[in-house]
Amino acid sequence: MRGILDVRCHAYSHKFGFSGSPLKKYAKALQLRYWHIPVLGVEPALCRHLQERPDYDRLFFIYERGLQEKQVFVERALNLLTQQPVVLLCFEADPALCHRSRLAAWLAKQCPLPIQHL
Structure with missing residues (x-):
């Protein structure tokens, strides 16, 4: 089965339908699985x-070091990815800034x- 892996710290959004519970409901209706790994x-x-590129570079350095x-959660994500097609979900539209x-x-x-x- 295909799925959505929500990698936001908090699965909450002011955008309609973009919070965890509605996403899980919509995914199920589309025969998709929904997982959330907030860590x-x-x-x-x-x-x-975050305003300029150096701010993002600093954030990404901290993120990758973390x-x-x-690793336990990275391995959980890897396990999901290797078993079925999965998309990583976050809020930022521009992949270079996410x-x-x-x-x-x-x-x-x-x-x-x-x-x-x-």
């Missing part, structure tokens, strides 16, 4: 002052799956 998200406090300490791109690259180093930004 793979970015703490909101780290995102407060992934080393979260931690999910860094997470996808990190996962791809451990499992040679193609990355496609939608």
